[in-house]
Amino acid sequence: QVQLVESGGGLVQAGGSLRLSCAVSGRTFSSYVMGWFRQAPGKEREFVAAISWSSGIAYYADSVKGRFTISRDNAKNTVHLQMISMKPEDTAVYYCAAGQPHRWRSPEYGYWGQGTQVTVSS
Numbered sequence: 001q002v003q004l005v006e007s008g009g010g011l012v013q014a015g016g017s018l019r020l021s022c023a024v025s026g027r028t029f030s031s032y033v034m035g036w037f038r039q040a041p042g043k044e045r046e047f048v049a050a051i052s053w054s055s056g057i058a059y060y061a062d063s064v065k066g067r068f069t070i071s072r073d074n075a076k077n078t079v080h081l082q083m084i085s086m087k088p089e090d091t092a093v094y095y096c097a098a099g100q101p102h103r104w105r106s107p108e109y110g111y112w113g114q115g116t117q118v119t120v121s122s
Contacts, residue, residue, distance in 0.1 A: 001026045001027075002025070002026040002027065002028055002098055002111040003024070003025045003026050004022050004023070004024055004096045004097070004098060004111060004112065004113035004114075005022070005023045005025075005113060005114075006020060006021065006022050006023075006094070006095070006096050006113040006114060006116040007020070007021050007022075007023075007116065008020040008116065009094060009116030009117050009118045010117075010118070010119070011119045011120075011121065012086055012118070012119070012120055012121070013120070013121050014087060014088055014120055014121065014122050015085060015086065016086055016120075017082070017083060017084045017085075017086065018083045018086065019080060019081070019082050019083070020036070020080065020081040020083070020094055020096075020116060020118075021078055021079070021080050021081075022034070022036075022078065022079040022080070022081075022096035022113060023077065023078050024077045024078065024079065024098065025077065028053070028098065029100070030053060030054045031053070031054060031100060032053045032098050032099060032100060033050050033051070033052055033053065033098070033099065033100065033101060033104055034050065034051050034053055034070075034072060034079045034096070034098050035047070035048075035049065035050035035051075035096070035097040035098070035099075035101070035104065035109055036048040036049045036050070036070060036079075036081045036094060036095070036096060037094070037095045037097060038090075038092035038093065038094045038095070038118070039092055039093050039095070039115075040091060040092040040093075043092075045095070045107050046061070046092070047061050047104075047105035047106070047107070048060070048061055048064055048068065048081070048094070049061065049064065049068055049069075049070040049081060050070065050104040050105070051070045051071065051072055051079065053072060053074070056071075056072065058070050058071075059104050059105070061105065063089070064083075064090075067083065067084055067085045067086070068081060068082065068083050068084075069081070069082040070082075079096060081094070083118075086120045087120060088120045088121070088122045089120075090118060090120050091118060091119050091120045092118060093115040093116065093117055093118070094115065094116050094117075094118050095112055095113055095115045096112070096113035097109035097110075097111060097112050097113070098110070098111040099111055
């Protein structure tokens with residue numbers, strides 16, 4: 001079983017920063033992709049960022065490029081999402097995901113965290 005435990009969500013003012021963490025436990029493959037998605041009320045789940053566990057190569061949605069940074073710590077089995085210059089549009093429940101998706105931006109990862117609320121006030 002792969003377990004993903006998220007932390008770091010909360011309330012932040014526009015222009016501020018938050019750092020989300022996802023602790024990974026259980027059995028995983030080196031080929032796994034780690035992703036962050038978000039979902040606002042009434043909207044579809046949206047791809048935010050992803051990173052190859054093995055290579056560290058990262059991918060970002062256009063809406064967060066230049067503001068968000070995804071990283072992973074192999075030794076600590078942890079994935080982070082550093083968010084800066086946050087906007088009210090970033091308000092959503094953020095989910096950590098792991099798996100082998102056909103497309104990195106598609107929500108077909110197989111393993112998901114419980115989600116953590118991020119609220120950006122204007």
